Amino acid sequence: MKSITADKQQKRARRFSLKWKWALGAAFGIFIVFAIFSILIFNRFTAIMLGQEQTNLRDTMTLVVERLNNQSDTLTHATVLPYLRPDLATPADEVPKSDQNAKKNIYTDSIIVKLAREDVTVSVYNPNGKSIFASRNIPTKFKKTANIDIERTKIHGVNGFIGRRPIRSRTTGKIIGYAQVTTQLGTLRKDQNQLLKAFFGIGLLAFLISGLVGYLLASYFMRPIKSMTDTIDIIKNDPQSAERIPQVKRNDELADLANLFNDMLDRMQRYIEQQEEFVEDVSHELRTPVAIIEGHLQMLNRWGKDDPEVLAESISASVQEITRMKSLVQEMLDLTRAEQVEVHYPHAKTDVKDVTQQVFNNFKLIHPDFTFTLDDDLDQPTIVKIYRDHFEQIMIILMDNAVKYSEKRQEVHLSIARTGNQVEIAVQDFGEGIAEADLARVFNRFYRVDKARSRDKGGNGLGLSIAQRLVDSYHGKISAESVLGSGTILRMSFPILNTLPKGESPIATTDDSK
Incomplete structure (x- = not known):
């Protein structure tokens, strides 16, 4: 026996605890939700950043074109350099005085300043497609276009954008060159890497915290089950043990x-x-x-x-x-x-008035030498929650007990009345009565006030015990009052379930649960 118990305890120790399952399940669940949320945020962030990169590229092309389209002749390196790289321009290549303010505005504009970013390259081509200016040496394929053209392509194996736009002279309206702006999305990649690191760190932290919180919650919620398991082990080893699960101070x-x-x-x-x-x-x-x-x-x-x-x-x-x-x-x-009626007949209902009158008439028939009196104060059917056969059995036990001990004065009184929400039934005999010392034990099994005389009458001392168990099972009350030499009154009461108006049929008096 001890080896079996030890084996069970060892298996229980080796098993994967429900607390850990709960903790890891909660952690993985929260991590998956966070991962899905992070992916959605990352994709949305990437889309926004790509849109901003396209906007910056478009704005850069526009500003380059606006600075160079004031010329009437075909663009050359000498005419482009003062506008885009004034630090490299010679005095002969200086911008005309009329354009000094424009040149100054170019380099005080925040967007033009972004031309200095490492991932942005500005190239200018003449109408024949020959490169006349490049802010950085990045080999890109040029192609002529009549309108603004932005495409996504790979630059040095890295995703990026290339924007192309013709430069038309303000004065003549003819194409004097082409502007091409390339961005390798370096800033976007840096931001993406930082965001991924942040998501990974926060996700790992959320996994650990949710796992810890899940374990603590599981330990708290599983405490009654642990107590239940311990109680089962005790009851299994000692079926007579009074061990019970401690009161759980929670409403769940x-x-x-x-x-x-x-x-x-x-x-x-x-x-x-x-x-x-x-x-x-x-x-x-x-x-x-x-x-x-x-x-x-x-x-x-x-x-x-x-x-x-x-x-x-x-x-x-x-x-x-x-x-x-x-x-x-x-x-x-x-x-x-x-003692088991609560299991078999939990929903049975009976009309007390009807059954009481039936039992009363039956006893008048089988005991014609007795005088039976019925005081019925119920003016309508009165329903109680009890199986009809069981209520009839209780009434027969009480009436038979009254007849059995009424020797000299063969008279039995039966009364039924309603008091508040209770129906009360009383059976009175005028026999030898019961001594006060014996009155408290009349409902015990096999108890007889006068064992010799009771055995002669055919009793086994179980009738009142059966009646008490039936009454208690249906949440009723039963008691005995007696005066030695004057007789005994047995009273019982049941909570009323319903009353019906006159002329209306009572509800079913058999068990509804089957």
Whole structure:
């Protein structure tokens, strides 16, 4: 046994804990969501930056063209250099005085300053396609175009943009050259790399934090399940243990599960105790009739076979004891079923007024020598949550008990009335009564006030115990009042489920759950 337990504990230690599964699942889930979000942001950022690069390229071409289209003759290196690289121009190549302000504006404009970026190259070609100026030595293929043309291509194996535009003279309107601007998207790549590093770092941090938070939350939420597992292990080793899951101070599904689990353990404990009580009670009660039958059979075996009087007496006594044993076993089974009605009949409903009148009429019929009185204060059907056969069984037990102990004054009073939201039923006899010391034990199993007289009357001391179990199972109350020598009153009450107006049929009186 110890080796089996050790093996189970070792397997439990080796397994991948649900807390880790929860933690890693939450971490991966958050990481995937973050990754998808990052990809969307990265793509959107790239699209915006590409759009900005195209805009910058277009603006650069426009500014170059505006600075060079004021000439009327074909562009040459000497006429272009003062506008685009004044630091390299000779005094003979200086810009005319009329254009000094324009030259000054070019280099104070923030966009023109961007020409100095490493990834931007400005080239100017004459109308024949010959290169006359290049800010950097980047071999690119030139082609003539009549309008603005921007295309994405690879430059030195790197993605970039090439923009081309003809330069038309303001005065003559003819093409005096071509402007070509190339950008290798270096700034975009740097920004992309920084953004990827930021996303990776934040994603890793989010994975670790979400994993840690998931583990802590899993540990917190799994605490009742851990307590449940420990309780199951204790109950498995000791079925009689009173160990239960500690009260979960949370209002969630796990708290409900813990409460249901404790209720299930209580019910199992109760069933085990009922089984033990059943075995003990049956063995105790059957011991006497079995001994009596055994004695008669031994007597018959020794000398009673040839004595008709002894034979008849032994057979009669044995049959009587067998009948009592049969009755006892049936009542014990009834008592066991009474303790389990909450499982089998959870939705049954019964009209108290109807069943009470039926039982009253039946007892008047089978006991014509008794005087039965019914005080019925219910003016309409009164519905309670109880299986009809069980309510009828309770009434029969109470009425039969009253008849059984009414010897001198053969009179029984039955009354039913409504008090608030309860219906009350009382059965009164005028027999010998019960002493106050015995009154608290009349609902115990096999208890008899006068054992000899009760056995003569055919009772086994289980009727009131069955009635009490049935009443308790349907959330009712039952009690006894008695004065020694004057009689006994047995009272019971049930919560009313519904009342119906006169003339309307009562709801179904059988179990609805099946």
